[in-house]
Amino acid sequence: MPIRNFIGKTFVAFTDISGFTQLMNSERQAIIALDTFYTAGYEILRRGPALGHVEGLFISDSGILFIRPNSDTGDLQDLIMLLSVIEKLNKEMLSRDFMLTTSISYGPFRYQQRIEFDGIRKESIFGNAYISAFFDNEKVLPRIQPGQCRICAGNMPVNLEFPAGNNDPILCRLKERPQDTKHQYFYWNVENPENIDSFEEQYRDSYNLKFKGMLSALKRPVNNY
Helix, strand or coil: CCCCEEEEEEEEEEEEEEEEEHCCCCHHHHHHHHHHHHHHHHHCCCCCHCCCCCEEEEEEEEEEECCCCCCCCCCCCHHHHHHHHHHHHHHHHHHHCCCEEEEEEEEEEEEECCEEEEECCCCEECCCHHHHHHHHHHHCCCCCCCEEEEEEEECCCCCCCCCCCCCCCCHHHEECCCEEEEEEEECCCHHHHHHHHHHHHHHHHHHHHHHHHHHHHHCCCCCCC
16 A cells, blocks of 8 residues: 655654665675565565554665654654564564664654656655654764664653663663763664673674774785786
């Protein structure tokens, strides 16, 4: 079914495939990544009301997901449902060895279908929530890393405070990272929140190994022919 027009305040997530520019060096890998992304998005979102009326658009290597809420008060359950969808989408991509980066914001959002003609399709997407999520994913420091999902904490509704609902299986996996008070990170890949610190240590180690590999390659003598 097509997405109905929407105007209001809601949670918006901007997600895209990590390293897609490099993936395009192999047409086959790029096609597999996009096919996995679109198929996973379709299968997850088509479940409809069971996932809290999460709707989305997928364009190239990016997706825009939003909640169609029952009110504009920023219900905590709306955020939980959106995070649940993001967790499922990340796990489906990871099963095929692809990673996503995801930023979430809250605020005014508007989606509007426009008149279509043969050969052209027009869709209008704008609002502070979308702009904030997109900008956070692309530009805001610290730069978001592959596999990460984070919430722009400063843009949340006033009635939502973190940490919230520590007993909830989704919310208990939200955590602020050291030296980053602007975000709450959602550890979708960690089943037990007590393991978040261990995961962070492993993630840092893998990141450091990448640079050690670069240093090794730079220092290795290269024969000139």
